[in-house]
Amino acid sequence: xxxxxxxxxxxxxxxxxxxxxxxxxxxxxxxxxxxxxxxxxxxxxxxxxxxxxxxxxxxxxxxxxxxxxxxxxxxxxxxxxxxxxxxxxxxxxxxxxxxxxxxxxxxxxxxxxxxxxxxxxxxxxxxxxxxxxxxxxxxxxxxxxxxxxxxxxxxxxxxxxxxxxxxxxxxxxxxxxxxxxxxxxxxxxxxxxxxxxxxxxxxxxxxxxxxxxxxxxxxxxxxxxxxxxxxxxxxxxxxxxxxxxxxxxxxxxxxxxxxxxxxxxxxxxxxxxxxxxxxxxxxxxxxxxxxxxxxxxxxxxxxxxxxxxxxxxxxxxxxxxxxxxxxxxxxxxxxxxxxxxxxxxxxxxxxxxxxxxxxxxxxxxxxxxxxxxxxxxxxxxxxxxxxxxxxxxxxxxxxxxxxxxxxxxxxxxxxxxxxxxxxxxxxxxxxxxxxxxxxxxxxxxxxxxxxxxxxxxxxxxxxxxxxxxxxxxxxxxxxxxxxxxxxxxxxxxxxxxxxxx
Numbered sequence: 001x002x003x004x005x006x007x008x009x010x011x012x013x014x015x016x017x018x019x020x021x022x023x024x025x026x027x028x029x030x031x032x033x034x035x036x037x038x039x040x041x042x043x044x045x046x047x048x049x050x051x052x053x054x055x056x057x058x059x060x061x062x063x064x065x066x067x068x069x070x071x072x073x074x075x076x077x078x079x080x081x082x083x084x085x086x087x088x089x090x091x092x093x094x095x096x097x098x099x100x101x102x103x104x105x106x107x108x109x110x111x112x113x114x115x116x117x118x119x120x121x122x123x124x125x126x127x128x129x130x131x132x133x134x135x136x137x138x139x140x141x142x143x144x145x146x147x148x149x150x151x152x153x154x155x156x157x158x159x160x161x162x163x164x165x166x167x168x169x170x171x172x173x174x175x176x177x178x179x180x181x182x183x184x185x186x187x188x189x190x191x192x193x194x195x196x197x198x199x200x201x202x203x204x205x206x207x208x209x210x211x212x213x214x215x216x217x218x219x220x221x222x223x224x225x226x227x228x229x230x231x232x233x234x235x236x237x238x239x240x241x242x243x244x245x246x247x248x249x250x251x252x253x254x255x256x257x258x259x260x261x262x263x264x265x266x267x268x269x270x271x272x273x274x275x276x277x278x279x280x281x282x283x284x285x286x287x288x289x290x291x292x293x294x295x296x297x298x299x300x301x302x303x304x305x306x307x308x309x310x311x312x313x314x315x316x317x318x319x320x321x322x323x324x325x326x327x328x329x330x331x332x333x334x335x336x337x338x339x340x341x342x343x344x345x346x347x348x349x350x351x352x353x354x355x356x357x358x359x360x361x362x363x364x365x366x367x368x369x370x371x372x373x374x375x376x377x378x379x380x381x382x383x384x385x386x387x388x389x390x391x392x393x394x395x396x397x398x399x400x401x402x403x404x405x406x407x408x409x410x411x412x413x414x415x416x417x418x419x420x421x422x423x424x425x426x427x428x429x430x431x432x433x434x435x436x437x438x439x440x441x442x443x444x445x446x447x448x449x450x451x452x453x454x455x456x457x458x459x460x461x462x463x464x465x466x467x468x469x470x471x472x473x474x475x476x477x478x479x480x481x482x483x484x485x486x487x488x489x490x491x492x493x494x495x496x497x498x499x500x501x
Contacts, residue, residue: 064099064100065099065100065119065120065226065227065230066099066100066101066102066117066118066119066120067099067100067101067102067118067119067120067121067122067226068102068103068104068110068113068114068118068120068121068122068186069101069102069103069104069121069122069124070104070105070106070107070110070121070122070123070124070127070179071103071105071122071123071124071127071191072105072106072124072127099223099226102118106127107175107178107179107182110179110182111182114182114183114186118183118186119186119187119226119230120186120187120188120189120226120229120230121179121183121186121187121188121189122188122189122191122212122222122226123175123176123179123188123189123190123191123208124191124192125173125175125176125190125191125192125199125203126192126193127175173199173202173203173206176188176190176203176206176207176208177206180206180207180208185233185237186233187209187229187230187232187233188207188208188209188229189208189209189210189211189212189225189226189229190203190204190208190210190211190212191211191212191214191217192211192212192213192214193213193214193215194213194214194215194216200213209228209229209232209233210225210228210229210232212225251312258289258315258318258319258322258323259276259287259288259289259290259315259318259319259322260274260276260289260290260494261291261322261326263291263292263293264292264293264294265292265293265294265300266294267294267298268294268298268300269368269500270300270364270368270498270499270500271470271497271498271499271500272292272496272497272498273470273471273474273496273497273499274290274474274494274495274496274497275471275474275475275478275493275494275495276288276492276493276494276495277478277489277492277493278492279310279438279488279489279490279491279492279493286306286307286309286310286311286314286315286318286491286492287306287307287308287309287310287314287315287317287318287357287492288304288305288306288307288318288436288438288492288493288494289304289305289306289307289318289319289321289322289494290302290303290304290305290322290434290494290496291303291322291325291326292496292498293326293329293330295329295330295332297366298366299363299364299365299366300363300364300368300498301329301334301361301362301363301364302361302362302363302364302432302434302496302498303322303325303329303359303360303361303362304359304360304378304434304435304436304494304496305318305321305322305325305357305358305359305360305378305436306318306357306358306359306378306436306437306438306492306494307321307355307356307357308355308356308357308358309355310492313351314355317346317349317350317351317355317357318357320345320349321342321345321346321357321359321411324341324342324345325338325342325361328341328342334361334363334372334421335361335363335372335374335419335421336374336418336419336420336421338361339359339361339374339376339408339411339419340416340417340418340419342359342411343411343412343417346411346412347412350412353412355412356377356410356411356412356413357376357410357411357412358376358377358378358379358410358411358436358437359374359375359376359377359378359410359411360373360374360375360376360378360379360380360381360434361373361374362381362432362434362498364426364498368426368500369425369426369427369428370423370424370425370426371423371424371426371432372421372422372423372424373402373421373422373423373424374408374419374420374421374422375404375406375407375408375419376407376408376409376410376411376419377407377408377409377410377411377413378407378410378436378437379404379435379436379437379440379453380401380402380403380404380407380453381401381402381432381433381434381435382399382400382401382402382432382433382434382435382453382456382457382460383399383400383401383402383424383426383430383431383432383433384397384398384399384400384430384431384432384433384460384464385397385398385427385429385430386429386430386501398461399433399457399460399461399464400457401453401457402422402424403422403424406420406422407419407420408420426500428500428501429500429501430499430500430501431497431498431499431500432497432498432499433460433495433496433497434495434496434497434498435456435493435494435495435496436491436492436493436494436495437491438489438490438491438492438493438494439451439456439477439478439481439489439493439495440452440453440455440456441489441490441491442481442482442484442485442489442490443484443485443486444484444485445484445486446486451481451484451485455484456477456481459477459480459481460473460477463476463477463480470497470499471497473497474495474497477495478493478495481493
């Protein structure tokens with residue numbers, strides 16, 4: 001059976017002679033298919049949303065295809081629909097391939113017809129004549145204009161005597177560059193004559209999937225080239241996505257080293273455990289960060305924070321705040337003075353004034369029996385008397401939230417804000433669970449109810465009653481939160497556990 005095609009124009013074309021047996025100027029197609037194609041063309045003209053879907057990748061060439069031909073051939077010497085119509089004519093058992101053809105006479109028409117259901121573009125490299133289009137091409141590409149011979153008054157790219165045709169050279173490739181910029185995710189075939197093999201090779205080097213010679217063009221060659229170009233572009237895009245995925249993984253590793261460092265607790269009797277789980281909606285890390293260091297006087301300083309938003313900018317800001325916190329801590333700052341300095345860092349480094357960060361700092365005395373706590377818009381830590389650190393036996397007490405009534409605002413909200421430092425007694429054996437809000441913002445079941453701080457307190461109490469301690473307590477808690485949410489949590493989650501005794 002013949003290849004079924006339909007030709008579309010950005011503007012109404014001249015009347016075509018009747019097709020034998022149809023009385024129409026186009027190859028017969030089913031009525032439903034014609035309506036679908038006309039709707040696509042209307043969407044191209046009006047720009048109405050929903051008429052074309054943004055493709056993630058180039059679709060497979062196994063089904064119906066749409067070809068956009070960009071050429072201006074007033075003699076009608078090249079008729080792509082007729083060429084395609086003869087591709088499998090007379091071949092018994094040939095597949096009922098469908099290739100619909102849209103024709104644009106210039107780049108403006110091509111842009112209107114280039115909806116997302118177009119699978120391939122056929123560009124005639126001889127499209128640009130001398131005149132307005134050529135001037136536009138030079139303006140966009142930055143190429144110099146043709147020099148005029150003072151004696152003859154003729155130019156090097158289409159003066160009198162050459163029929164107004166552009167000389168083979170940069171103009172044709174300028175047109176190709178413009179098409180590639182217009183349709184970076186579509187495969188492009190370059191159509192040219194066979195006199196300049198160097199120019200065709202350059203077209204492929206610039207990004208065309210293949211080239212076709214005008215004098216060798218036939219239905220089978222064109223049909224095969226279209227399908228090959230579609231599959232090759234699909235493979236190229238898949239390879240590019242794989243490369244981008246690997247780069248994101250490498251970026252994740254670099255960000256993770258900056259956001260989630262190794263604690264500096266040499267000489268301390270405290271035990272440390274931490275977990276981080278990225279949210280399901282991104283490949284990149286968010287702005288959650290934590291750190292723990294021991295200073296020369298024996299005080300252990302712990303911090304956990306969260307920059308609002310997600311993405312590389314927020315993650316980078318989180319790294320900056322963590323590094324600044326560590327440097328300021330070793331310089332002897334703590335409490336309100338330290339947080340005030342961190343706010344200045346945030347105000348100078350954030351990309352927008354709407355960016356803020358929450359923070360919780362805990363300064364544990366050298367004897368480990370008391371601590372100073374500062375909250376800057378951050379959830380209060382969970383305290384367990386008796387220990388949940390996993391150092392062996394010993395039952396823990398009932399988990400409870402540390403007081404948060406004296407907490408201050410998040411960093412970056414109000415200039416010259418203050419952050420009170422509250423002293424709390426810890427005792428001989430204890431555990432302290434610090435976390436970001438991703439842990440408590442998960443849902444409980446299918447309703448709208450959030451887990452909240454009371455919910456996380458109940459989970460920790462239940463798991464401790466079952467004997468979970470240290471890292472096993474963190475793993476079990478995060479798994480319970482995920483299970484109650486019904487799926488992976490939307491936001492990033494960072495959890496840190498310090499224990500003594």
